[in-house]
Amino acid sequence: MASYSSEEEEEEELDYTNDPVWADVTPLPQDDGHNPLAQIAYSPEYTIAMSYLRAIMAANDHSPRVLNLTSDIIGMNAAHYTVWGYRFKTLMSLDRSQTLEDEKIGWSWRQELEWVQSIAKRYEKNYQIWHHRQLIIDHLDDPTGERAVTGEMFALDSKNYHVWTYRQWLVQRFQLFDEEELAATASLLEEDVRNNSAWNHRYFIVLGRLGEAGPEEGVVERESELAKEAISKAPQNPSAWNYLKAVLRKGGIELATLKPFCESFAPILSPDEIKSSHALDILSEIYDEAGDSVKAEKALELLASKFDPVRKNYWRYRRRLLGSKPTPASDTPTIQATA
Amino acid sequence: MATAVTFTNKPEELFVDKHVKYIQSLDTRKDELEYWLTEHLRLNGVYWGLTALHLLGRPDALPRDETIKFVQSCQHENGGFGAHPSHDAHLLYTLSAIQILAMIDALDAVDTEACAAYVAGLQKPSGVFAGDEWGEEDTRFVYTALQTLKILNKLDRVDVEKAVDFVLRCQNYDGGFGVVPGAESHSGQIFTCVGVLSMTNNLDRMTPASRDQLAGWLAQRQLPNGGLNGRPEKLEDVCYSWWVLSSLAMLGKLHWIDQNKLVGWILSCQDEVRGGLADRKGDAVDVFHTVFGLAGLSLVGWGGLKEVDPIYCMPVETTKRLFGPK
Ligand SMILES: [Zn+2]
Numbered sequence: 001m002a003s004y005s006s007e008e009e010e011e012e013e014l015d016y017t018n019d020p021v022w023a024d025v026t027p028l029p030q031d032d033g034h035n036p037l038a039q040i041a042y043s044p045e046y047t048i049a050m051s052y053l054r055a056i057m058a059a060n061d062h063s064p065r066v067l068n069l070t071s072d073i074i075g076m077n078a079a080h081y082t083v084w085g086y087r088f089k090t091l092m093s094l095d096r097s098q099t100l101e102d103e104k105i106g107w108s109w110r111q112e113l114e115w116v117q118s119i120a121k122r123y124e125k126n127y128q129i130w131h132h133r134q135l136i137i138d139h140l141d142d143p144t145g146e147r148a149v150t151g152e153m154f155a156l157d158s159k160n161y162h163v164w165t166y167r168q169w170l171v172q173r174f175q176l177f178d179e180e181e182l183a184a185t186a187s188l189l190e191e192d193v194r195n196n197s198a199w200n201h202r203y204f205i206v207l208g209r210l211g212e213a214g215p216e217e218g219v220v221e222r223e224s225e226l227a228k229e230a231i232s233k234a235p236q237n238p239s240a241w242n243y244l245k246a247v248l249r250k251g252g253i254e255l256a257t258l259k260p261f262c263e264s265f266a267p268i269l270s271p272d273e274i275k276s277s278h279a280l281d282i283l284s285e286i287y288d289e290a291g292d293s294v295k296a297e298k299a300l301e302l303l304a305s306k307f308d309p310v311r312k313n314y315w316r317y318r319r320r321l322l323g324s325k326p327t328p329a330s331d332t333p334t335i336q337a338t339a
Numbered sequence: 340m341a342t343a344v345t346f347t348n349k350p351e352e353l354f355v356d357k358h359v360k361y362i363q364s365l366d367t368r369k370d371e372l373e374y375w376l377t378e379h380l381r382l383n384g385v386y387w388g389l390t391a392l393h394l395l396g397r398p399d400a401l402p403r404d405e406t407i408k409f410v411q412s413c414q415h416e417n418g419g420f421g422a423h424p425s426h427d428a429h430l431l432y433t434l435s436a437i438q439i440l441a442m443i444d445a446l447d448a449v450d451t452e453a454c455a456a457y458v459a460g461l462q463k464p465s466g467v468f469a470g471d472e473w474g475e476e477d478t479r480f481v482y483t484a485l486q487t488l489k490i491l492n493k494l495d496r497v498d499v500e501k502a503v504d505f506v507l508r509c510q511n512y513d514g515g516f517g518v519v520p521g522a523e524s525h526s527g528q529i530f531t532c533v534g535v536l537s538m539t540n541n542l543d544r545m546t547p548a549s550r551d552q553l554a555g556w557l558a559q560r561q562l563p564n565g566g567l568n569g570r571p572e573k574l575e576d577v578c579y580s581w582w583v584l585s586s587l588a589m590l591g592k593l594h595w596i597d598q599n600k601l602v603g604w605i606l607s608c609q610d611e612v613r614g615g616l617a618d619r620k621g622d623a624v625d626v627f628h629t630v631f632g633l634a635g636l637s638l639v640g641w642g643g644l645k646e647v648d649p650i651y652c653m654p655v656e657t658t659k660r661l662f663g664p665k
Contacts, residue, residue: 076376079379080378080379081422081429159573161525194571196570197570201523203511249512310596311559314592
């Protein structure tokens with residue numbers, strides 16, 4: 001395992017035409033009515049590998065050499081979903097016949113996972129990789145080291161949607177709603193307080209799976225403190241505000257308790273000192289609930305005219321809703337001319 | 340393959356003829372590696388190109404017979420469609436195949452009964468659909484499954500109510516929807532979830548307050564330059580002109596964003612020499628961003644484009660023929 005290097009693997013080129021391993025396979029060229037010469041003129045390596053794949057798949061061949069062939073193709077085109085499926089089928093077939101961990105073929109599930117990770121780092125936008133990994137970990141029934149693997153990916157892009165989806169699957173599948181998970185989100189938020197993915201994940205692990213019982217004592221306080229601290233660092237960060245509101249709702253705490261906190265970011269009588277449109281937004285709700293329609297209107301007018309004019313129609317709609325909580329006001333579009 | 344792109348400095352003009360030529364040229368680029376590397380998307384690509392041509396008012400710009408033949412060649416024995424004859428069946432390509440045939444009024448060219456059986460076989464006990472035999476679950480697949488069956492008039496083959504329940508479980512505390520329950524809100528997933536609720540007449544399963552919260556979140560996707568992003572703190576991208584706008588349209592809240600600003604921003608992403616649109620100014624154009632840019636412009640009523648249906652991402656002419664007037 002220690003000597004395994006993904007970089008070396010990338011350099012290694014397969015020689016299908018001369019290597020005896022492939023001697024019994026007659027490559028199948030592309031046949032969809034198009035002239036196959038054009039593609040051969042362009043990329044001989046990809047075309048040759050694909051023609052061997054077609055032959056192998058036609059023969060339903062799941063021998064160890066399929067691993068080399070499919071890794072060659074995936075290295076050139078990681079989004080080729082059919083190749084991933086065929087590779088997994090082959091791995092499972094080798095696993096069943098107990099040849100996978102055999103020294104002769106020199107490949108193990110561990111090596112597979114390391115190879116997958118090297119591909120994931122090269123093709124960050126690819127999602128087939130993560131489903132492949134999920135199938136393997138599900139089969140092995142062991143999440144050891146997997147959180148570290150996603151952690152490595154977050155170091156490259158802490159908002160990678162596919163990696164987050166995989167991480168949530170992992171937490172759900174192996175019930176990892178624990179301190180380590182909590183600490184991981186805290187440290188990602190420490191690095192970037194605007195990371196919406198990390199906020200979402202924190203909600204998922206802390207509050208997402210609760211039933212009717214509601215959160216344990218102290219949790220709501222702890223989480224709202226975390227959000228408030230984040231807001232103090234970046235008052236215009238919608239993720240932390242959304243989290244704060246959601247935590248209070250989950251804890252059955254009234255929005256009105258946020259009034260002093262919001263007013264410290266948005267004193268509506270001194271518009272020049274307003275630091276957060278999100279605070280204004282919440283204040284309009286709080287004032288409205290308290291029956292203070294003058295202040296509520298003022299907050300929404302400030303949003304429409306000064307702090308968020310791009311969405312002025314939205315804020316005007318909210319103004320029409322004031323005092324009529326249960327039934328929404330009519331919302332006829334104002335005319336917006338386009339060409 | 341990166342050919343130089345000449346971005347327009349006239350963001351008030353739509354280069355219709357250039358875009359038609361660009362789409363027509365896509366199938367003739369077989370000397371470029373890119374063509375072969377995107378084979379796993381081919382059927383989607385045909386759908387994107389054909390939809391764009393319909394919106395541009397040039398529905399006959401691709402040869403109809405060849406299109407039908409190609410779609411037929413992608414159907415597997417199990418009834419599903421792969422991206423290309425040598426690629427496995429998957430719901431993403433199955434919907435594209437059916438949409439293509441619906442647009443050119445040729446649904447009888449394939450075995451629709453087998454297709455419906457394939458789709459129905461992918462529904463899981465939770466109501467969600469897997470994308471293919473490998474079992475990946477995603478709200479996108481609920482959308483692709485239900486739209487496929489709706490076009491084929493075979494929605495009764497699946498448990499629609501359970502599918503809708505699953506989608507509703509994917510709504511988050513911020514109002515948006517993700518790929519599975521608990522997953523982060525994402526504009527693309529929101530389009531598929533709101534699409535499912537719309538096409539099954541279930542939008543009222545969300546409370547008015549929750550619909551407003553969702554539409555508010557979507558409106559927040561507009562950035563000061565007019566472009567739309569997919570999630571908080573991400574870059575604007577032409578394809579979100581579709582995912583965000585269509586969702587707002589389904590919710591009746593298109594006017595919550597500044598449409599004029601968005602139009603100018605989309606138009607600035609055109610290549611005025613070779614045609615096509617890029618995800619944003621400075622990048623290479625592709626057919627994916629071309630169709631979704633055009634569809635976005637159509638939704639806000641850009642003159643000269645055919646009307647697009649926000650639920651199905653096909654011309655209204657097609658959806659009217661399929662489902663009758665709204
Ligand atoms: Zn895009």
